[in-house]
Amino acid sequence: MNSGSGPMPDRIRRLLERLIQASVMERIAISVAALFAAVLVGGVLVFISGSFASCRSGLDVAGTTFCYNPMQVYYELFLGALGHPLEGGWSLTNYNLATTLQQTTLLIFAGLSVAVAFRAGLLNIGTQGQLVVGGLATAVTVVFAASIIPSGFVGTVVLIPIGVLAGAIGGGLYGAIPGVLKAYADANEVITTIMLNFIAVGITSTLLSWQFQDPESNNPRTEPIPEYAEIPTVPYIGFSGGMDFSLLALGFAIALMIGIAWLFARTSFGYELRTSGIQPAAAAYGGVNEKRMTVASMTLSGALGGIAGAFWVLMVHGSWLENVPSIGFDGIAVSVLAGNNPLGVGAAAFLFGILESGSNSIGTATDVPPELVGILTGLIILFVAMPEFFRMIGTRYIDVRPTEPARTDGGRAPADETTEDPRGADDA
Amino acid sequence: MFTLAAFMVRNRRQFLGGAGAIGLAGLAGCISGFGDESDHAVQIGTVYATGGLGDDSFNDMAKRGLEDAQDDFDIAITETEPSSESEFESAQRTFAESGVNDLINCVGYAQADALAENAPDYPEQDFIIIDEVVEEDNVRSYTFGEPEGSFQVGHLAGLLTEREFAAGDGETIPNESVVGFVGATETPLIESFEAGFTAGVEYANDDAEVVSSYVGEFNDTAAGQEAARTMYQNQDADIVFHAAGRTGIGVFQAAQDEGRFAIGVDDDQSLSNEDFADVILASMVKRVDTAVYSAIEDTVNDEFEGGVERLGLDDGGVSAVYGDTLGDEIPEEISTQIEESKQAIIDGEIDVPHEL
Numbered sequence: 001m002n003s004g005s006g007p008m009p010d011r012i013r014r015l016l017e018r019l020i021q022a023s024v025m026e027r028i029a030i031s032v033a034a035l036f037a038a039v040l041v042g043g044v045l046v047f048i049s050g051s052f053a054s055c056r057s058g059l060d061v062a063g064t065t066f067c068y069n070p071m072q073v074y075y076e077l078f079l080g081a082l083g084h085p086l087e088g089g090w091s092l093t094n095y096n097l098a099t100t101l102q103q104t105t106l107l108i109f110a111g112l113s114v115a116v117a118f119r120a121g122l123l124n125i126g127t128q129g130q131l132v133v134g135g136l137a138t139a140v141t142v143v144f145a146a147s148i149i150p151s152g153f154v155g156t157v158v159l160i161p162i163g164v165l166a167g168a169i170g171g172g173l174y175g176a177i178p179g180v181l182k183a184y185a186d187a188n189e190v191i192t193t194i195m196l197n198f199i200a201v202g203i204t205s206t207l208l209s210w211q212f213q214d215p216e217s218n219n220p221r222t223e224p225i226p227e228y229a230e231i232p233t234v235p236y237i238g239f240s241g242g243m244d245f246s247l248l249a250l251g252f253a254i255a256l257m258i259g260i261a262w263l264f265a266r267t268s269f270g271y272e273l274r275t276s277g278i279q280p281a282a283a284a285y286g287g288v289n290e291k292r293m294t295v296a297s298m299t300l301s302g303a304l305g306g307i308a309g310a311f312w313v314l315m316v317h318g319s320w321l322e323n324v325p326s327i328g329f330d331g332i333a334v335s336v337l338a339g340n341n342p343l344g345v346g347a348a349a350f351l352f353g354i355l356e357s358g359s360n361s362i363g364t365a366t367d368v369p370p371e372l373v374g375i376l377t378g379l380i381i382l383f384v385a386m387p388e389f390f391r392m393i394g395t396r397y398i399d400v401r402p403t404e405p406a407r408t409d410g411g412r413a414p415a416d417e418t419t420e421d422p423r424g425a426d427d428a
Numbered sequence: 429m430f431t432l433a434a435f436m437v438r439n440r441r442q443f444l445g446g447a448g449a450i451g452l453a454g455l456a457g458c459i460s461g462f463g464d465e466s467d468h469a470v471q472i473g474t475v476y477a478t479g480g481l482g483d484d485s486f487n488d489m490a491k492r493g494l495e496d497a498q499d500d501f502d503i504a505i506t507e508t509e510p511s512s513e514s515e516f517e518s519a520q521r522t523f524a525e526s527g528v529n530d531l532i533n534c535v536g537y538a539q540a541d542a543l544a545e546n547a548p549d550y551p552e553q554d555f556i557i558i559d560e561v562v563e564e565d566n567v568r569s570y571t572f573g574e575p576e577g578s579f580q581v582g583h584l585a586g587l588l589t590e591r592e593f594a595a596g597d598g599e600t601i602p603n604e605s606v607v608g609f610v611g612a613t614e615t616p617l618i619e620s621f622e623a624g625f626t627a628g629v630e631y632a633n634d635d636a637e638v639v640s641s642y643v644g645e646f647n648d649t650a651a652g653q654e655a656a657r658t659m660y661q662n663q664d665a666d667i668v669f670h671a672a673g674r675t676g677i678g679v680f681q682a683a684q685d686e687g688r689f690a691i692g693v694d695d696d697q698s699l700s701n702e703d704f705a706d707v708i709l710a711s712m713v714k715r716v717d718t719a720v721y722s723a724i725e726d727t728v729n730d731e732f733e734g735g736v737e738r739l740g741l742d743d744g745g746v747s748a749v750y751g752d753t754l755g756d757e758i759p760e761e762i763s764t765q766i767e768e769s770k771q772a773i774i775d776g777e778i779d780v781p782h783e784l
Contacts (some may be wrong), residue, residue, distance in 0.1 A: 094525075095521060095522065095525040096522075096525075099518060099522075217540075217541050218537050218538065218540060218541075218560070218615045218616060218617065219513050219538050219540075219541055219615075220513075220613075221541070242521070242546075242549050243521075244517070244518070316514075317514065317517070321513060321514045322513075323512040323513050323514055324514070325512060325514055325515070360508070360518065360519070360522055361522075363507075363508040363509070363519075364473065364506050364507075364508050364519075364522050364523060364526070365506065367507075369481075369509070370480075370508075370509050370511065
């Protein structure tokens with residue numbers, strides 16, 4: 001679609017244009033304002049909900065007892081996620097912060113997975129399925145490999161890369177399926193990836209009960225991997241072993257994030273991938289094999305989803321559990337929030353990590369039911385992501401031409417300029 | 429809209445003043461008004477099973493134990509409701525890590541793996557686990573005689589299904605002797621309900637058939653309803669017993685839709701779930717509340733010790749309790765037989781299988 005198609009009221013068009021042309025600083029300011037708005041709305045909601053709950057102690061106003069304290073709820077949500085830094089006895093390597101960073105790490109992988117596909121013009125809703133498949137591949141491979149490879153330090157050094165690789169291959173192959181279907185059968189990847197999520201759950205739980213169930217456990221899970229195959233923590237400065245988080249994993253995630261950003265910005269593959277996303281016809285004209293590009297970008301996206309599954313197994317649980325949390329779906333929101341920018345994924349994932357860990361804090365420190373906590377975090381995501389979401393919609397449907405004549409800018413498409421190069425947007 | 433705006437302008441000063449006062453009061457409330465829970469003698473943390481609170485059975489029974497204890501002792505409670513099994517470990521650890529809880533209740537067998545991992549890391553922290561045994565010095569494990577209790581309600585179902593019986597909203601199919609069992613997960617614990625139930629049905633009636641279905645979840649009401657409806661409609665079952673937490677509410681809905689009977693679990697569900705009292709024949713009550721209460725009592729009295737406690741038919745830990753509405757309509761000859769089989773189980777004359 002281009003600017004000529006469909007009636008669109010002028011005001012909406014102008015608003016969208018304004019959003020699209022916003023500079024990076026403006027976008028950050030919008031996000032922060034949105035965050036405050038979400039807190040305000042959520043706070044009122046929590047306070048009012050408190051009047052419907054029953055409790056032993058609460059705030060009495062005009063005969064009604066309000067059970068929930070919104071200030072306390074948001075205190076727990078944001079500061080609880082960091083381990084209450086304003087209270088006494090705080091240490092940096094506390095359990096709550098470990099949970100926050102653990103979720104951040106997993107969401108960086110999942111967010112990158114979605115972002116890579118997005119930038120190639122593909123909506124990969126299937127990161128969750130790729131994560132599920134990759135995670136199982138990791139758990140099974142490591143348990144099998146551990147029976148051959150010596151234990152101890154050698155085991156750690158050999159088994160972890162094998163596990164991550166197995167996850168990447170499992171997730172990558174599973175991600176390649178919708179890529180192939182899209183490229184060679186013209187099947188809409190949104191539909192196929194959604195469907196493949198269900199298939200992933202079905203296949204893995206069948207495989208689990210058929211072959212890989214841990215006979216020692218009543219829960220549906222695979223045999224635990226040996227302790228030395230779990231991601232080791234950094235001695236002295238890192239978090240303690242029981243906290244299921246390792247700085248090494250976060251370091252790897254950040255390195256991967258920078259790697260993907262570099263891939264986009266500096267390699268011909270990344271350039272072709274982005275061009276296919278913005279202007280497929282131009283990419284094809286420029287010699288990009290469109291079909292192969294579709295399969296390759298979906299495979300890369302799936303591999304990143306699989307790596308998220310691998311770390312979920314190797315760092316968090318030490319085995320694969322049938323009930324995989326929705327890290328892959330959250331990855332979509334992370335990517336949207338980050339404007340599909342690989343480096344932005346890190347910041348967005350950290351916000352999600354805080355919300356996840358802060359929700360736990362609220363759950364244990366207050367009587368607010370988990371459903372309401374879900375609404376609060378949902379509101380924050382909705383408010384913060386919506387401007388970015390409208391921006392993305394806007395770039396699709398509105399043709400924003402640069403106000404100054406085109407100059408030699410390395411052949412970049414104009415619409416991409418704001419997302420790619422902040423300085424370019426500022427001086428436009 | 430206009431009048432309101434005019435009103436606002438005219439009364440802006442007053443409005444702002446009022447809003448300011450409310451705002452200040454609110455702020456003050458934040459600091460002091462909401463009750464402060466930290467000055468209690470004993471703190472209890474509870475991690476519920478995945479069915480969550482409001483299941484009118486397992487988790488709510490645990491909650492009742494907490495509330496009873498709260499009435500009798502000076503305790504503060506904090507609780508959390510994980511939505512999937514992968515969250516148990518971090519939920520338990522969050523409570524243990526905070527260091528303020530004198531006791532942490534882990535409700536449900538599915539927390540055993542997580543607790544086995546966590547308990548040794550916090551040797552000074554006391555835990556209890558319901559429905560599973562974790563052998564650590566700081567863990568007290570409560571198990572129940574589910575097969576025996578299920579045998580009792582199976583005996584009742586077996587006796588009723590072959591005769592003509594109508595009460596409340598339900599009726600039996602006298603010429604078909606089929607009863608049903610809906611379980612949540614295919615795990616040894618839930619299967620032990622079915623094993624006891626089937627044995628009870630067969631004890632009553634050799635020809636009776638038990639159809640069973642496992643829906644895989646404790647919190648999937650729709651799946652529970654679907655499973656039970658299939659039994660009522662296609663397999664001619666007239667009484668369905670569930671051991672599935674919140675999923676079981678779906679079983680009651682199906683019973684009501686089809687005009688058949690259901691048997692509840694954990695709590696007297698004809699009381700906890702009054703809407704379905706006219707189809708709930710009986711419930712296999714499991715005194716999770718007693719377990720939680722006694723653990724808290726021991727903690728308050730500084731008498732808590734690890735170990736295994738089994739609550740069975742003889743001490744009322746499990747029992748068949750007739751429905752509040754339908755109970756009176758159950759013929760006396762049947763309730764006499766149930767009473768006899770109970771005594772026989774306690775005396776060891778009937779051997780109830782624990783596995784399928």
